[in-house]
Amino acid sequence: MTTYDAVVVGAGVTGLVAAWRLAEAGQDMLVLEARDRVGGRLRSEVHDGSLFEIGGQWVSPDQDALKALLDELGLRTFPRYREGASLYVDRAGEARQFTGEDLPVGPATAAAIEQLTKTLDDLTAEIDPDRPWEHPEAERLDRITFQHWLEEQCDDVEARDNVALYIGPAMLTKPVWTFSALQALLMAASAGSFQHLVDADFILDRRVDGGLASVPLELARRLGDRVRLSQDVTAVEYDDEGATVVVGQERIRARRVVLAVPPPLVKRIRFTPELPSEHRQAREHQSFGLVIKVQVEYPTPFWRETGLSGTGFGPYQLVHEVYDNTPEGYQTGHLVGFVSDEEADRIGRLSADDRQAAVLESLVGYFGEQARTPTTYVESDWQHQELTGGAYGTSFDVGGLTRYRQLLREPIGPIEFGTSDVSGLGFQHVDGAVRVGTDLAQRVLSGR
Numbered sequence: 547m548t549t550y551d552a553v554v555v556g557a558g559v560t561g562l563v564a565a566w567r568l569a570e571a572g573q574d575m576l577v578l579e580a581r582d583r584v585g586g587r588l589r590s591e592v593h594d595g596s597l598f599e600i601g602g603q604w605v606s607p608d609q610d611a612l613k614a615l616l617d618e619l620g621l622r623t624f625p626r627y628r629e630g631a632s633l634y635v636d637r638a639g640e641a642r643q644f645t646g647e648d649l650p651v652g653p654a655t656a657a658a659i660e661q662l663t664k665t666l667d668d669l670t671a672e673i674d675p676d677r678p679w680e681h682p683e684a685e686r687l688d689r690i691t692f693q694h695w696l697e698e699q700c701d702d703v704e705a706r707d708n709v710a711l712y713i714g715p716a717m718l719t720k721p722v723w724t725f726s727a728l729q730a731l732l733m734a735a736s737a738g739s740f741q742h743l744v745d746a747d748f749i750l751d752r753r754v755d756g757g758l759a760s761v762p763l764e765l766a767r768r769l770g771d772r773v774r775l776s777q778d779v780t781a782v783e784y785d786d787e788g789a790t791v792v793v794g795q796e797r798i799r800a801r802r803v804v805l806a807v808p809p810p811l812v813k814r815i816r817f818t819p820e821l822p823s824e825h826r827q828a829r830e831h832q833s834f835g836l837v838i839k840v841q842v843e844y845p846t847p848f849w850r851e852t853g854l855s856g857t858g859f860g861p862y863q864l865v866h867e868v869y870d871n872t873p874e875g876y877q878t879g880h881l882v883g884f885v886s887d888e889e890a891d892r893i894g895r896l897s898a899d900d901r902q903a904a905v906l907e908s909l910v911g912y913f914g915e916q917a918r919t920p921t922t923y924v925e926s927d928w929q930h931q932e933l934t935g936g937a938y939g940t941s942f943d944v945g946g947l948t949r950y951r952q953l954l955r956e957p958i959g960p961i962e963f964g965t966s967d968v969s970g971l972g973f974q975h976v977d978g979a980v981r982v983g984t985d986l987a988q989r990v991l992s993g994r
């Protein structure tokens with residue numbers, strides 16, 4: 547039996563970056579991917595002749611690791627359309643225009659948002675995204691929910707709901723009473739500051755020509771037949787010398803294994819000997835959030851004609867955020883919106899037609915009647931895919947970060963673990979996947 551230097555399980559960005567760095571270093575290696583395509587949570591589809599990015603798509607200026615990889619792969623980016631006024635739909639359902647970052651709310655609410663933002667930014671500056679549990683107040687912050695923390699800070703409900711939106715529905719995609727204040731601070735620290743999460747022009751700055759899925763496609767092209775598709779790894783037997791990876795009837799031997807699959811999916815694999823119980827426990831506490839990404843195409847970007855950018859926020863709306871998502875060079879107009887956590891549960895129970903009608907009704911609340919009749923309507927489906935299981939990524943429940951700390955990044959024997967779900971900088975983002983993939987390859991090469 548051939549013994550490879552390394553086998554990488556999972557051809558998302560983490561696995562493919564790790565594989566490409568190992569290949570560059572001359573390692574004899576293989577990538578095993580369960581799906582019949584590479585890219586994991588990055589996937590582009592063509593509907594009615596137009597390109598839609600079903601998973602990750604945006605690149606922000608702080609994402610140095612991703613930007614360097616885009617340069618290396620020769621992939622071009624273009625800015626998201628943002629000319630004109632944004633919309634804020636308030637609790638009464640009234641859509642109000644604004645420019646800049648300050649929401650058109652009453653003066654007391656505006657002052658409360660400013661104060662909360664400052665408090666969050668001050669705390670975030672003290673957090674090391676790679677070691678949030680080392681903050682002097684980590685344990686206290688990890689034992690209270692983000693909702694509780696917000697209530698401690700501020701009496702203004704609309705201010706709290708707006709600040710909650712940026713980390714709950716918009717990022718971790720879980721209700722704010724299900725994760726800790728420390729997990730919220732990690733989310734902000736992973737993007738450089740809370741202010742960065744609020745600033746759509748920063749966090750959703752650019753897109754990749756042809757889609758962000760061009761990254762894994764290009765890495766896989768370079769790796770060639772070292773990437774094998776439809777290889778669902780069901781078992782790993784390991785010892786001091788290496789590991790045997792089992793796919794169907796085939797057994798593949800390697801000195802090292804990089805398991806680049808999201809933490810909740812590790813338990814689909816049978817390990818011999820079993821993983822230490824603490825590791826299994828830790829992964830039980832890191833779960834996927836849920837967001838449905840909805841995209842619509844219209845004959846023209848009609849909102850631009852009335853001076854609107856296509857950006858809208860509505861903490862009380864079914865679609866809590868919406869953006870112009872027209873690919874560069876298109877004459878048609880695309881909008882992308884997001885339905886998160888309990889709202890996603892709720893519309894998930896509707897028929898496809900009723901769900902579409904509910905989403906379009908919400909878009910009408912932002913852009914008027916013209917929004918009701920798109921030519922194309924596309925929904926993401928990650929929650930239905932066993933090899934992902936939610937969106938965008940995973941996070942710990944209350945107390946998990948300080949209880950399990952760096953456990954999810956710890957190797958066991960010859961096996962390394964990691965995806966963007968365990969990154970510090972770039973947490974839950976493709977930038978994090980690039981960082982983790984690079985780090986995993988370095989660990990294999992250094993003989994760790």
Ligand SMILES: Cc1cc2nc3c(=O)[nH]c(=O)nc-3n(C[C@H](O)[C@H](O)[C@H](O)COP(=O)(O)OP(=O)(O)OC[C@H]3O[C@@H](n4cnc5c(N)ncnc54)[C@H](O)[C@@H]3O)c2cc1C
Nearest residue numbers: 556558559560580586587602603604779965966974975976
């Ligand atoms: C709707 C949505 C929108 C997003 N928006 C953005 C965005 O705008 N910008 C951004 O930076 N990020 C965004 N993200 C997050 C980003 O897509 C992910 O952080 C990133 O793609 C994760 O890459 P990964 O390689 O770490 O994990 P994954 O992409 O999950 O890759 C894991 C791979 O392992 C495979 N696998 C699992 N189990 C096995 C097994 N047993 N055997 C073999 N293979 C296996 C899976 O099929 C998959 O291909 C978004 C994600 C979603 C879902």
